[in-house]
Amino acid sequence: MKNKPRGPVPSLIGGTNGRPERVPVKNNGYECSRCHAPFVAGQTCVAIPKLGAAYSSAKRICDDCYKHILQKTCEDLEELKAI
Numbered sequence: 001m002k003n004k005p006r007g008p009v010p011s012l013i014g015g016t017n018g019r020p021e022r023v024p025v026k027n028n029g030y031e032c033s034r035c036h037a038p039f040v041a042g043q044t045c046v047a048i049p050k051l052g053a054a055y056s057s058a059k060r061i062c063d064d065c066y067k068h069i070l071q072k073t074c075e076d077l078e079e080l081k082a083i
């Protein structure tokens with residue numbers, strides 16, 4: 001008889017990155033950690049936490065960079081489908 005797997009299904013993608021989250025930008029003076037576009041208070045950005053690190057060490061990236069990361073993740077998945 002097969003045992004039921006425990007815990008969540010692990011993803012092969014993402015390495016040490018946690019689940020991205022959309023967060024509001026509260027103050028001016030921050031920038032995208034990839035393209036260095038300045039964030040303006042009141043807009044939102046995407047925070048990507050590092051697993052095992054403090055929440056404040058999350059990388060904050062702009063929507064454009066997030067789109068590129070999603071695109072790259074999709075390409076990685078396509079490669080995985082082919083094996």
Ligand SMILES: [Zn+2]
Pocket residue numbers: 032033034035036037061062063064065
């Ligand atoms: Zn950016």
